[in-house]
Amino acid sequence: MATFAPSQQDLQTFFNGETQIFENAEDAQKYVQNHFSLTPFSVEILDKIVEYAYYLDNPEKKHANRNANLKNLMLVNSTFYSLCMPYTYRYGSFVRSNMFYSFLLTLMKKPALGKFVEGLDFQEFTAVGLGRSGRTLSQIQNLTERTILKCLELTPNLKQFLSSESIEGDISPQIVHCLFNSLPKLESIDFCGSSGFNFVHSFDNLSVLNMNYQIKRLSFHDCTDFNAKALRGILPRLPNLERLDLTHTPVVASDLAAGLNKNCRLTHISLSKCSNIGATHSFMNLLINHPSINNRDLVWLNLQNDYSVALLKSEAITYLLEHLKCTNLRYLNLNGYSEINESHLEIITRRFPQLESLSVSHLQKDSDFRILGRLENLKFVDLASNLDTRPAVVEFLRDCPKTVVAIEIRDTLADQLPEILIVRDQMWRVHNSNGQSRRVWIHRVDSRNDAHLYDLFYDSRIFFNIETGEQNDGEFKKPLFLKYASHKVNCSSQLTGEDDERVFPNSFCERGLYRYYALHR
Template identity: 35%
Template sequence: MDSPEFVDRSTTPEKNGRSSFSSIREDSCGPAQAFTSTPVSSLLQNPDNAIAILSDDSPDHTRSHSPLQAPDMTTEVQFVPPITRPNSKLQGNWFPADNFRGWKQINVKGKTASRSFGDLQALHMAWSTPPPPRKGRDRTPPGQAPIEKLPLELLGAIIELLVLDVPPINGITRRNMDLMSLLLTSRTMHGATLNALYRNITIPHSRIFRKFLTNIATHSALGTIIRRIDFSHFNNATLFESASQRKTTQNLTADTLLQCLNLTPHLREFLAMEHIDDDLGPEVLKKLFMGLPRLQALDFAGCTSFSFRTSFTSLLDLQWPDALSITRLSLHKCLTLPSSVFDTILPRLAQVTHLDLAQTRVTDKALQSIPHTARLTHLNLAKCTLLTAPNVINFFATHPAVKHTLVYLSVAADARSHQLLGEDEVSALVPLLPETLRSLSLKGSKMSESHLKLLRPLTKHLEELSVGRNMDVLTASQLLCPEEKSETEAAEGGQQGEQEKDQEKQAQEQEEKDERPSTLRFLDLSDLWGNELDLTHLFSKKCCLLQDESRPLEVVEVSESAFKSLSRSLTLERVGWSLQEIGSRYWMVRLEKGDDRGHRWWKMGADNWGMRKIPVARAEVGGMYGSFMFGRKL
């Protein structure tokens, strides 16, 4: 699933899908960095607004029919004998007449007067000989249709293209109704459709969860099909006005959730978030970590409640297995979990590839305790205030888990409250990063013009880069401009080449690498505050950021103050860029949109640039995960 060769299925078509009713969903049909944001609880309080929103986002079921075309009158003319005397050669008529072009072409006073829906022949009202009946074909035996002979894996992949994972805007409207008819087609189609419907379960509210639980409790075989349970779109505000009403219904509780996990023994991915953190009791967490041997992905993004913290800490006294089956783990912004949780879990992630520890209390000791057998491709250490720069640098220098496989790395910090990397630490860290890296965030670090030489080689394989403070827009643009060598540097290079052939060869290889075109498509300059992002410098000829030389750059993130200044200027659209925003993030987007929307295998389904949360399941981005990934600040 995580390999670059994996071909991801297409996203839900906009005409069939709905915007998620919670927070953010990507807009796959709009321009780059385009998102849809919908209200959450205001739909019930304001029905008129809900009706207006539904009418805007609902698909148009009325199809535009093209007007009926005139029938083809170029058929061969034939003699039609009279009915009363079929053997007569004198009486009768020739059909059609040589000059007959159809009733629609009859002119009355120079105008076409006929308003009929077609010619008589098209309506089968003409006196003409009916065509001979076609010979009947042999009926295909049941179960022998060509589509039924396809392998079940291929047939299931075709049917999965019709499945709508994202719930409707109100969370209540039925979805996937088109697939219900497939269940009645044949046994083969029934089995393949059931597998597509039950493989990935998305729960938008507790009533759906209760119906789902009742169904798999009645038919236990359905529980063995389930591979993913997704609560990223969950929000009970569409059903209940208060938390007390939700508790009264007893649809989703710690007990019912535990019952669900017991009925799904082959579960591989469990996606939770802050709206269900009170229902993640001790027995549920124990089942997730120790009772499901096939479970590979866990996501607890934003879970911060007191009951969640208590449930997690109660597991620390249990006897844990030496190794966990988890390979993708997200504790994104689980602020309340103590450091002891990470000291217990991280040493047991022997095969971990995706690890999101953003804004947690992970320590240097816990980070170093990651097993050497792990091969991390995604690592998020943003706003981890208990980490220290020397130990982080030592981790990247010595730990084999990040030496040759790292694709996504974030060591970002909020410069207003905390700084992890200073100038010297940035200089020490950047040379340690592997060439496999595609996304790097140094946001919040202290940088200077001296880091250009270190960052420039990274622009030959990075596609996303977030720079830190103290680097103005002119300096940042030099990362994308062609490097110009002075005569002194060229002479020194030639002199060194005459002295040592090895150094000449190394210098030549490095020069060839530097001459490669830039691969950057996203540049984060949101740490440039005040005069650091001067509009006069931005639109000057010295800055190539918005010019053709910066291609394939597509998106530039800016701060809120810079966004307000740019919104008052008309120059941006004249040079081929526009402004986009969602939540608390702001972008400059190139207007000339190509076919590449930003889909990459390492984004696990996201199609836009600048994600700040690591996905642990390959799925369409939306709901609260879309908010954490694209709509929120660090």
């Protein structure tokens, strides 16, 4: 975690509300010593304390609130207050339009705060449920293309912009131009679920003016009517791109092959459900011959197919698996291919020994699942179409590798299985996000009480500590195994210190609509 300590001049600015001008460095140093002598520590050490508090999760909270600890530290003294300011404004996460507008007004009143903003996050944003009509919402000018653009202009150090379908109508050509041309530190852009006339035509005349060496993560996940030709003006200018999500977009393999910068080395890519991807030979040519995809840096590959479209036959799958050079692959999704069979499992276990998540939902039923035991790091398996009866589930659980913590089964079994299954003294729990998901998983638990704690994660009740009066979410356990089941490339750069978060999404970066698209579609 990089330290983002404000200068002494910044401290003075935020404390007094105005900038003090000094004739020389000696006067400035004396001023600092006289006004910030309330603690024996240097600013650098204090900043480390604040940084630790910012990234410290409260185990009694279901969802991380980065500002909770800062509010307490800001009450210590003026120095701590000033040090906490950069972290308070580092990550802007917005649920309602009034929250965004209040944030924007603060930046307009104190433009110096804008340089501390690193993230604008709209993945939980919604205007639904406020008892307002569409016409009323259109008249509320809190969040519009003008206010979003103004916010971008006030945040020159922005590193990630996480949009969503909730603000798709407010994305304008000016905003898109600003994102790709005017923010020198921007690393991540995500337009998850966005579609519609305004959004689509915002890219019509987009031109990335210069080589953009900063953008590393780009997502158009489920942007179903996105004009894929716009990628021709974007991708060649992104030589350091690492993550690309084109799930359920009308992208064409030949256009993508011509557009991807050959100098970039992708670590994550999703071409899931791209029904217009083109002929099999074009698709294979892209995956095997393009250096940005077929390289040893690739760790996350999603090629999920629409079951009704036979994109890859058995021979093509064999050829693809044998010629992929990504031997460090940790995630592989080949769902929807009806001709995948036991011989393909043999190749997968031999060629990709580091796999932790494997999705082969339509694997032929006569295949020997015990082959998966050769994958020593395997933690998640999706065999949904095979595991369609209780005996089939029990049989697989009896012989599955000991490293596997969760499996995905057919969703129709959710109401047919007991909440707890015991197979060979191992307890397994059925999980479907409290009935909210179209997908169903079974995962290991240590006891019935342990299973109950997972149920409580979806309990909306709030508890209070009798002794301290502090609010908490009660006892619970987070279903962390779901990170292996995600179908969405994580384009958030927000790190929380969780294991494998540079490969799989952490619990902070998949919330709201992003969680829905990753797990429930």
